[in-house]
Amino acid sequence: MNEQDEKQLEQLIHRALRKLPELPAPETLVHRVMLAAHAKERESWWQRSWWTWPLWAQMISLATFVACAGLISYLAGAVWGGLNVTSLSTAVSQWLSGYAPIWEALKALFGAVLLVLQKLGQPALFVAGGSLLLVYFLCVGVGTVCFRFAIKRA
Amino acid sequence: MTDSQQFEAFMKSYQNMVFSTAVRLLGNQAEAEDVSQEVFLKAYERYDELKDSPTVGGWLKTVTRNLCLNHLSRYRARWRFFSEMRGENDDESTPEWAAPDTNEQQVAAGDHRQLLEAVLQKLPSAQRVPLVLYHFEDMSYEEIAAKLRVSLSKVKTDIHRAREALRKKLKLKMTGEEAWGGLHGAESPCPT
Numbered sequence: 001m002n003e004q005d006e007k008q009l010e011q012l013i014h015r016a017l018r019k020l021p022e023l024p025a026p027e028t029l030v031h032r033v034m035l036a037a038h039a040k041e042r043e044s045w046w047q048r049s050w051w052t053w054p055l056w057a058q059m060i061s062l063a064t065f066v067a068c069a070g071l072i073s074y075l076a077g078a079v080w081g082g083l084n085v086t087s088l089s090t091a092v093s094q095w096l097s098g099y100a101p102i103w104e105a106l107k108a109l110f111g112a113v114l115l116v117l118q119k120l121g122q123p124a125l126f127v128a129g130g131s132l133l134l135v136y137f138l139c140v141g142v143g144t145v146c147f148r149f150a151i152k153r154a
Numbered sequence: 155m156t157d158s159q160q161f162e163a164f165m166k167s168y169q170n171m172v173f174s175t176a177v178r179l180l181g182n183q184a185e186a187e188d189v190s191q192e193v194f195l196k197a198y199e200r201y202d203e204l205k206d207s208p209t210v211g212g213w214l215k216t217v218t219r220n221l222c223l224n225h226l227s228r229y230r231a232r233w234r235f236f237s238e239m240r241g242e243n244d245d246e247s248t249p250e251w252a253a254p255d256t257n258e259q260q261v262a263a264g265d266h267r268q269l270l271e272a273v274l275q276k277l278p279s280a281q282r283v284p285l286v287l288y289h290f291e292d293m294s295y296e297e298i299a300a301k302l303r304v305s306l307s308k309v310k311t312d313i314h315r316a317r318e319a320l321r322k323k324l325k326l327k328m329t330g331e332e333a334w335g336g337l338h339g340a341e342s343p344c345p346t
Contacts, residue, residue: 013317017289025173033194
């Protein structure tokens with residue numbers, strides 16, 4: 001097809017397509033939208049998108065997120081930097097003195113994990129994989145709780 | 155008139171335009187209805203700003219187009235893959251449409267339009283989307299390439315194939331006005 005034919009076809013198709021009338025929307029569309037809009041109006045602020053939350057809620061959630069991220073990065077940095085279990089456990093146990101039983105369990109687990117890391121000989125890779133899994137399951141857990149609490153009960 | 159009633163009236167004014175745009179881009183009525191609902195929910199959230207805006211039609215069209223492209227981008231890798239695999243055998247893979255073999259001149263213009271609409275919707279996404287963006291949304295080849303994040307040559311090739319598919323499926327005669335009956339008329343020029 002030469003250039004002139006191509007141009008002719010383009011013009012022909014263009015005219016034909018532009019002549020097409022609008023398609024009628026389904027009659028149920030208005031009803032569907034109004035139902036969804038009213039359902040949305042009944043939602044509490046915490047069930048909506050984060051961007052629409054009140055400022056104070058955004059600030060608190062942001063601060064919580066930053067604190068969690070800070071804690072994770074501190075712990076990861078401590079492990080990465082090769083701090084021994086004792087100094088790390090002392091620091092954290094002072095901080096979490098009210099949660100002694102939980103801490104004892106965590107400490108044992110943490111010690112076991114560190115032992116495994118030392119045995120494996122590739123601690124960096126293992127820590128990275130473990131951290132990713134931990135974050136993943138944390139997200140799944142938090143997401144599940146939010147879904148059950150915020151959406152199912154709405 | 156309450157806000158809800160006002161919004162319903164607003165919706166009724168624009169629902170055909172939004173739905174048509176979505177159907178032509180998505181090629182699927184059910185998905186188009188979902189996208190239309192999403193568009194109007196966005197409009198509902200911003201209704202106070204939109205109701206007196208002179209550019210509300212343009213806003214709705216842009217939101218519809220973007221939501222449709224977002225929807226399609228979820229399947230982008232797949233349709234790009236198939237588009238490139240299709241290659242030169244494209245005509246064989248376009249869906250069959252039972253175009254009337256009898257004298258088309260006797261078919262009413264309304265039937266031609268239905269036929270064209272149906273053939274358009276049955277085109278593969280890789281061809282239909284750039285074609286619709288070019289001819290209905292008045293976007294240039296360059297804008298389409300940027301929007302779809304594909305090369306300029308691919309956009310041109312896909313649009314060319316789409317036009318060829320339409321021509322073949324509709325048994326369009328390049329020089330014959332009669333083949334298109336009432337479809338012709340003075341319309342806006344092509345984007346380029």
